[in-house]
Amino acid sequence: MVTADVIVVGGGLHGCSAALQLAKRGASVVLVEKDYIGRHASGANAGGVRQLGRVLAEIPLSVASMEMWHGIEDLVDDHCGFESHGQVKLAESEADLETCRARASALHTAGFEHEEVIDEKQLRELVPAAAPHVVGGMVSRADGAALPFRTVQAFRNKAERLGARIIEGVAVSDIRRDGRDFVAQLADGQTLSAPKLVNAAGAWAGRIAERFGEPVPLEAVAPMLMITERRAPFLKPVVGATSRTLSFKQFANGTVLIGGGYLGRAEPDTNRTILDYAKLGENARTVRDLFPVMHDARIIRCWAGIEARMADGIPVIGPSRTEDGLFHSFGYSLHGFQLGPICGSIIGELVTTGQTNLPISPFSIRRFAPSGRQSTGF
Amino acid sequence: MKTLSHVNDLAEHYDLVVIGAGPAGMAAATLAADKGAQVLLVDENPTFGGQIYRAVSSTPLKDRALLGADYWKGEAIGAAFSQSQADYFPGATVWQLSPELELGISSGGRTAVLHARRVIMATGALERPMPIKGWTLPGVMTAGAAQILLKTSGVAVSGKVVLAGCGPLLWLIAAQYLAAGKRFDAILDTTPRGNWRTAMKDLPGFLTSPYLAKGLKLMAKVRRQAKIISGVTALAAEGEGHLARVRYTAGGREVVIEADHLLLHQGVTPNINMASASNCELEWDDAQLAWKPKLDDWGNTTVPGIAISGDGAGIAGAEAAAERGRITALDALAGLGIISIAQRDEQAKPIRSELNRYDRGRVFLDRLYQPAQQFRVAGEDTIACRCEEVTGGQIRKAVTTLNIAGPNQLKSFLRCGMGPCQGRLCGLTVSETIAEARGSTPEAVGYYRLRAPVKPVTLAELASLKQSETEIRTVARG
Ligand SMILES: Cc1cc2nc3c(=O)[nH]c(=O)nc-3n(C[C@H](O)[C@H](O)[C@H](O)COP(=O)(O)OP(=O)(O)OC[C@H]3O[C@@H](n4cnc5c(N)ncnc54)[C@H](O)[C@@H]3O)c2cc1C
Numbered sequence: 075m076v077t078a079d080v081i082v083v084g085g086g087l088h089g090c091s092a093a094l095q096l097a098k099r100g101a102s103v104v105l106v107e108k109d110y111i112g113r114h115a116s117g118a119n120a121g122g123v124r125q126l127g128r129v130l131a132e133i134p135l136s137v138a139s140m141e142m143w144h145g146i147e148d149l150v151d152d153h154c155g156f157e158s159h160g161q162v163k164l165a166e167s168e169a170d171l172e173t174c175r176a177r178a179s180a181l182h183t184a185g186f187e188h189e190e191v192i193d194e195k196q197l198r199e200l201v202p203a204a205a206p207h208v209v210g211g212m213v214s215r216a217d218g219a220a221l222p223f224r225t226v227q228a229f230r231n232k233a234e235r236l237g238a239r240i241i242e243g244v245a246v247s248d249i250r251r252d253g254r255d256f257v258a259q260l261a262d263g264q265t266l267s268a269p270k271l272v273n274a275a276g277a278w279a280g281r282i283a284e285r286f287g288e289p290v291p292l293e294a295v296a297p298m299l300m301i302t303e304r305r306a307p308f309l310k311p312v313v314g315a316t317s318r319t320l321s322f323k324q325f326a327n328g329t330v331l332i333g334g335g336y337l338g339r340a341e342p343d344t345n346r347t348i349l350d351y352a353k354l355g356e357n358a359r360t361v362r363d364l365f366p367v368m369h370d371a372r373i374i375r376c377w378a379g380i381e382a383r384m385a386d387g388i389p390v391i392g393p394s395r396t397e398d399g400l401f402h403s404f405g406y407s408l409h410g411f412q413l414g415p416i417c418g419s420i421i422g423e424l425v426t427t428g429q430t431n432l433p434i435s436p437f438s439i440r441r442f443a444p445s446g447r448q449s450t451g452f
Numbered sequence: 453m454k455t456l457s458h459v460n461d462l463a464e465h466y467d468l469v470v471i472g473a474g475p476a477g478m479a480a481a482t483l484a485a486d487k488g489a490q491v492l493l494v495d496e497n498p499t500f501g502g503q504i505y506r507a508v509s510s511t512p513l514k515d516r517a518l519l520g521a522d523y524w525k526g527e528a529i530g531a532a533f534s535q536s537q538a539d540y541f542p543g544a545t546v547w548q549l550s551p552e553l554e555l556g557i558s559s560g561g562r563t564a565v566l567h568a569r570r571v572i573m574a575t576g577a578l579e580r581p582m583p584i585k586g587w588t589l590p591g592v593m594t595a596g597a598a599q600i601l602l603k604t605s606g607v608a609v610s611g612k613v614v615l616a617g618c619g620p621l622l623w624l625i626a627a628q629y630l631a632a633g634k635r636f637d638a639i640l641d642t643t644p645r646g647n648w649r650t651a652m653k654d655l656p657g658f659l660t661s662p663y664l665a666k667g668l669k670l671m672a673k674v675r676r677q678a679k680i681i682s683g684v685t686a687l688a689a690e691g692e693g694h695l696a697r698v699r700y701t702a703g704g705r706e707v708v709i710e711a712d713h714l715l716l717h718q719g720v721t722p723n724i725n726m727a728s729a730s731n732c733e734l735e736w737d738d739a740q741l742a743w744k745p746k747l748d749d750w751g752n753t754t755v756p757g758i759a760i761s762g763d764g765a766g767i768a769g770a771e772a773a774a775e776r777g778r779i780t781a782l783d784a785l786a787g788l789g790i791i792s793i794a795q796r797d798e799q800a801k802p803i804r805s806e807l808n809r810y811d812r813g814r815v816f817l818d819r820l821y822q823p824a825q826q827f828r829v830a831g832e833d834t835i836a837c838r839c840e841e842v843t844g845g846q847i848r849k850a851v852t853t854l855n856i857a858g859p860n861q862l863k864s865f866l867r868c869g870m871g872p873c874q875g876r877l878c879g880l881t882v883s884e885t886i887a888e889a890r891g892s893t894p895e896a897v898g899y900y901r902l903r904a905p906v907k908p909v910t911l912a913e914l915a916s917l918k919q920s921e922t923e924i925r926t927v928a929r930g
Pocket residue numbers: 083084085086087088089106107108109110111112113114115116117118119120121122123124244245246247274275276277278279296297298299333378379380381403404405406407408409410411412413
């Protein structure tokens with residue numbers, strides 16, 4: 075039996091970031107990943123590092139994470155392919171612009187200034203290739219994008235250098251509480267035990283929560299993406315739209331990544347995803363309408379990643395409601411890549427000190443507790 | 453056969469869609485259509501015949517001796533298909549096949565989605581990459597590409613021509629070239645000498661193979677007309693901007709010869725691109741050193757309704773391909789309820805005994821023509837991934853310094869396998885190079901997860917797809 079201070083289940087960005095921060099704080103950590111590090115949402119995503127358009131509750135975390143992204147090389151000794159050319163949301167009509175203005179003033183009231191409304195001229199300076207009907211938009215200048223798999227691997231390598239132990243290709247098949255410790259049974263027969271447990275199992279995290287008596291409304295979904303051949307450079311920022319769903323960016327090498335949160339079908343038991351081409355057709359029509367330069371672009375790959383989506387669209391971060399020593403970090407609902415650095419740090423703090431300065435109460439698992447039993451506790 | 457020319461001519465549903473009009477696909481489509489199934493055969497080439505019988509109905513080389521009697525066997529298969537009731541859509545690309553048997557087909561810049569009750573993939577084989585130093589220089593091409601030129605337009609490469617590699621097809625291509633009046637300045641045989649030893653124990657089987665006599669005849673013919681250097685252990689293409697020289701080592705001696713063209717070939721491997729993108733499970737074949745789909749006795753993959761026949765199911769050659777096509781068609785007919793299981797089994801019997809004949813001695817050929825490690829793994833300065841120009845040295849460095857476990861993980865660092873071909877051409881080379889660097893096996897390091905589109909589609913083509921129900925609902929709601 076392997077013993078440690080903390081067991082982390084799940085080797086996505088959140089598990090690796092937590093392992094890194096725990097190891098940094100001196101804890102002995104074992105992380106277990108059933109496939110390979112970064113195999114799922116964290117390695118397959120669009121790499122968007124975005125504060126733009128986040129729900130209010132996430133903004134303090136997102137802003138703190140953005141600072142870490144801008145110093146990512148100091149944190150993990152690798153640039154992670156992070157580039158910051160801003161994220162822009164296009165307004166296609168006066169009504170869209172009004173939505174942008176309302177959003178900016180709501181953020182202003184809450185004390186945040188990172189989302190700016192821009193007029194058509196400013197917009198065309200940032201996104202010269204936008205279709206003629208676009209009238210302006212919104213920008214968050216510190217935003218950008220990184221290379222997802224490279225990022226996870228960098229967090230993993232750094233965690234290992236700090237002493238974390240990583241077990242790949244083996245699933246945690248069962249976990250129970252045995253006195254002071256959690257005992258994890260691995261599929262290859264090994265057992266691990268530790269007094270603390272971090273659930274960073276992504277789309278599979280609901281099973282662990284349920285195992286400890288706190289089921290959550292989590293759905294495994296499969297957001298789809300497509301990428302083109304290299305094109306002549308025409309775009310620097312990451313672009314979205316105000317009243318349509320789009321995520322659009324050109325890499326430095328010329329390839330163009332197209333997404334928009336369209337879902338295929340996820341089969342979390344087999345790791346498979348099944349694409350829905352009718353929806354990708356819709357995604358293609360949005361791009362055709364907003365970026366005429368793209369009409370003859372050739373798509374060379376379509377794929378999807380398996381991601382956890384919570385019924386209310388925001389993650390579960392923080393201590394368990396039912397089991398002392400268990401901490402959750404999952405359910406990032408299609409936008410958890412940017413939050414990776416900060417959430418690892420939050421888990422690091424929570425596990426080692428029991429507290430954090432960041433406002434995480436909106437993400438408590440208690441929000442899903444059956445009413446009247448909110449305070450059952452451990 | 454009814455020839456379609458526009459995606460609008462396609463029905464929305466077919467009993468059976470066959471992909472690929474080589475011997476396996478044509479035989480499968482013909483048999484199924486003759487029994488009354490509604491069949492569509494799709495192929496991206498303008499004419500049927502596949503790789504081996506390419507352009508059999510249209511080649512300008514009418515002198516039968518030129519391409520050999522085996523080539524013209526394709527005529528009979530083609531004629532039977534022409535007389536069938538199947539729909540035939542040439543010049544059309546299947547760019548996706550989902551596990552629900554939904555197919556995306558595009559042609560002439562338009563695309564359509566249709567549904568099948570059964571699908572038979574007969575997408576054949578691809579030439580195994582032969583990553584030698586300088587293989588991306590103009591003037592170096594695969595022998596298969598040279599053969600396509602010869603069959604479709606009667607053109608042979610000119611100047612000083614060197615053919616290098618190993619495998620039964622090498623001799624066939626050489627013979628076809630020589631028959632067309634071309635000559636080779638040298639044929640460099642890279643078959644490792646040690647292979648004879650490992651293959652010997654399977655020789656008795658091969659002695660009864662129908663391929664033996666043919667093979668020996670071919671080799672004898674080539675030997676009479678060309679200079680053959682065997683036991684070649686190292687090979688490089690050199691030149692500035694274009695191939696000028698070929699450098700090789702044989703019997704421990706290094707030789708440099710002038711060359712305008714170098715044709716490379718070291719066997720073929722199953723084309724698993726579509727199978728893999730459709731979620732069919734693959735397995736590693738240690739004798740053929742290649743991935744192939746996991747199949748049952750009827751060619752069914754692990755995805756219900758999808759079967760594979762011909763060389764895409766594992767390399768067995770053209771004549772076996774047609775028989776394997778018929779086997780998969782029989783099971784499709786039974787699955788469709790057109791024939792009974794008993795009828796299927798009965799009708800399969802003579803086909804299976806024919807197949808057994810072709811199977812004899814296959815192992816011998818597989819072992820004898822197993823290409824040497826140094827021609828499968830990309831060397832230090834040799835390009836492995838041609839699209840992104842990644843060398844063997846870069847791969848080894850990334851694998852060891854960044855702790856990379858397999859080809860999918862490597863992409864993010866070197867963009868290896870992320871170019872237009874998506875690793876469909878370099879996949880084996882990359883897996884083998886990683887395996888070598890990790891002291892592991894290709895089976896353990898795995899293969900690229902290939903995804904749709906199997907062939908690129910334009911954004912405009914995708915945008916021409918019918919609206920999804922969610923979109924129609926959103927629009928209706930305003
Ligand atoms: C296509 C796509 C595009 C996206 N685009 C963006 C974007 O642009 N910007 C953004 O911020 N976010 C984006 N996201 C969301 C982001 O990728 C995720 O929110 C984030 O990566 C979640 O990380 P994770 O570590 O929680 O999950 P994962 O990366 O899924 O990691 C969980 C891991 O746990 C492992 N595991 C589960 N159960 C067990 C077990 N029992 N034993 C061992 N291991 C187990 C799994 O194998 C998995 O590797 C996107 C997601 C997708 C799918």
